[in-house]
Amino acid sequence: MSKATRTDQQSSGQHVADSHDLIRVHGARENNLKDVSIEIPKRRLTVFTGVSGSGKSSLVFETIAAESQRLINETYSAFVQGFMPTLARPEVDVLDGLTTAIIVDQQRMGSDPRSTVGTATDANAMLRILFSRLGKPHIGPPSAYSFNVASVSASGGLTVDRGADKTKTEKVTFSRTGGMCTHCEGRGTVSDIDLTQLFDDSKSLSEDPFTIPTYTGDGWVVRVIIDSGFFDKEKPIRKYTKKERHDFLYREPTKVKINGVNLTYEGLIPKIQKSFLSKDRESMQPHIRAFVDRAVTFARCPDCDGTRLSEAARSSKIGKISIADACAMEIRDLAEWARGLKEPSVAPLLGKLQHTLDSFVEIGLGYLSLDRASGTLSGGEAQRTKMIRHLGSSLTDVTYVFDEPTVGLHPHDIQRMNNLLLRLRDKGNTVLVVEHKPETIAIADHVVDLGPGAGTAGGTVCFEGTLEGLRKSDTVTGRHLDDRATLKDTVRKPTGTLPVRGASANNLQNVDVDIPLGVLTVVTGVAGSGKSSLVHGSIPTDEGVVSVDQTPIRGSRRSNPATYTGLADPIRKAFAKANGVKPALFSANSEGACPTCNGAGVIYTDLAIMQSVATTCEDCEGRRFDASVLEYHLGGRDISEVLAMSVTEAEEFFRAGEARIPAAHKIVERMADVGLGYLTLGQPLTTLSGGERQRLKLATHMGEKGGVYVLDEPTTGLHLADVQQLLGLLDRLVDSGKSVIVIEHHQAVMAHADWIIDLGPGAGHDGGRIVFEGTPADLVAARSTLTGEHLAEYVGA
Secondary structure, eight states, X not given: OOHHHHHHHHHTTOOGGGGOOEEEEEEEOSTTOOSEEEEEETTSEEEEEOSTTSSHHHHIIIIIIHHHHHHHHTTSOHHHHTTSOOOOOOSOSEEESOOOEEEEXXXXXXXXXXOBHHHHTTHHHHHHHHHHHHOBSOOOSGGGGOXXXXXXXXXXXXXXXXXXXXXXXXXXXXXXXXXXXXXXXXXXXXXXXXXXXXXXXXXXXXXOOBOSTTOOTTSHHHHHHHXXXXXXXXXXXXXXXXXXXXXXXXXXXXXXXXXXXXXXXXXXXXXXXXXXXXXXXXXXXXXXXXXXXXXEEEEXXXXXXXXXXXXXXXXXXXXXXXXXXXXXXXXXXXXXHHHTOOOGGGHHHHHHHHHHHHHHHXXXXXXXXXXXXXXXXXXXXXXXXXXXXHHTOOXXXXXXXXXXXXXXXXXXXXXXXXXXXXXXXXXXXEEEEEOXXXXXXXXXXXXXXXXXXXXXXXXXXXXXXXXXXXXXXXXXXXXHTTOOOOOOSSOOOOSEEEEEEEEOSTTOOSEEEEEEESSEEEEEESTTSSHHHHHHHHSOOOTTEEEEOSOOOOOOTTOOHHHHHTOHHHHHHHHHHHHTSOGGGGOXXXXXXXXXXXXXXXXXXXXXXXXXXXXXXXXXXXXXXXXXXXXXXXXXXXXXXXXXXXXXXHHHHTXXXXXXXXXXXXXXXXXXXXXXXXXXXXXXXXXXXXXXXHHHHHHHHTTSOOSEEEEEOTTTTOOHHHHHHHHHXXXXXXXXXXXXXXXXXXXXXXHHOSEEEEEESSXXXXXXXXXXXXXXXXXXXXXXXXXXXXXXHHHTO
């Protein structure tokens, strides 16, 4: 900028520093973005819309937010950067005008069994300090009130070097007071293992008696038991002496030598507790989870009554409240209790604690308790919990990036979330929101619509401007913005009922309800009213129930839709049969991998504190397979060409002719049914959007044989235009004889239901009751609940 121009600006009243009021993106090419160039106004609320897979997350999270974080990391010294994740610069020509980005995404919070709402938000840390200062009797420092800290003590001799070959031994003692319950080790539950599910005691060790996954006859685990020398391997287990049985089940780790190799033998029960029970159930592979569900029962710890805390920690109280009582209260009640404490010596601590608890209430999570396991929070609850630390922040000129903040919110709660977004903006922050709900799009100062389609058909900006401009535009979002589903003229008749009696999980208040079968049933109610507790906690999970929840798909960059859905197996077998070779040759993670890049398709060069550089493998040209493997064909295509097909192409390819594979055709047909026809079979899972992952999961579960399908908010991540396709899929499931139970807040799904079960009337202890059950038409006519009022408004009744 020339000196004359700068002087002109200042003389016209605007300081040159005030001219940087736009975030400029030029030539963004991350994932499916096609040279996107846009200008986003700062200190405004900008909403990014578009069908699932159109490139919203690629632009907002993987380009703008990722570059902001990378640039902040670069301000640290090289030494500090060595301990931080190295972030690659996004594929973009110019990014100008960035500010510090704070990302509030939908990643589930850590599902470690020791993690709770309190430990995840610092509320527990503040309570521990409060009780260590005011609790009577005083039992020790804050660690004495922590269920993650065990009490330990030790003593011994410490040798001190005095120089000139002189040493002196001093006696040293050490002790630390923790609050962990020793019986359950701070987990709140104890496990009881059914021995009949572990082994057949009529067999001997040589007869492969184990029914535990990975405990196979020729495996190392079993060999250590057989060759440990503690047992006669031909003797049936039921005939073991008392000592042999103790060694078999409970023996402490003991060094043994087998075939000249030093190994450790350990009793079966502690080994299973370490290998299976110390992990979160949701993160287990399906066959391991099935074994744990079959063999292990979890019960509330009898010593601490599920509070996770030692007797000493529970005995120390402020007034009549112990820290266990405080953590078990609903947060809104705990906030009132904290407000009643008037103690000048801890005033700053009380002020911060009250602000944190009030933020929970303000954001609509007052119904939670601090001892709630963080792994049990829904995606929407986890995202709002992460928002809490930002609500009272004095920082301004920050870019807040939200990923569908209305997920898991009842229409009644969306207005409250909108107010919070506007409050963040009004403090002088830039707020970027990826969102599908019309209620949130309506409050935007600026709208960016990506599309026109998904995957390779997306990645361009179709519209940017005001809400009114979007309405008049001929984009997919513009056309569907005012879509409203109508109530069905006739509803299906149930073929039976699934009775639930005396349901009392979490906040349910002894609920009795008959869930109709053979129809589309929607369970709804405000956030925290008990929907998930009723459906997931009360419906028996037997062989006939297929549950599709919101747990994220786990997968590395080597995983893709073909490997995740099981499609890769029939394809490999068909290639092997057609060419007379082994199936393993057609796996890029096995024998068929390109030896140069080990089947990754790219070669990564690690540059320590700098970003890693990925270059396409020159030998396989990114196709991931060894050149000799690509000489084998099926239906005129090699394996890399098949994996490069879209689902729609693959559906045609596997249908007939030489490449006809019925098993593969069935899987790609299900993927097309859930609206994933544009995905390529070999696309890495790490590049899929949240909505795409959930639909991929749904497609996989549709292949399971079950009479009852339980879906948890299937509209998450779905564009208005995709909801119609989802309703068609639900109809097809019901018409094929399945019973479909959906936990949902989307009014279009409610209107399309045959039967609605509405829980409430409020959240937490104000909820947990059935406030309505009947048809959507009856709910609209009665308008007796919050859901009824919002549904009536939605359908224009």
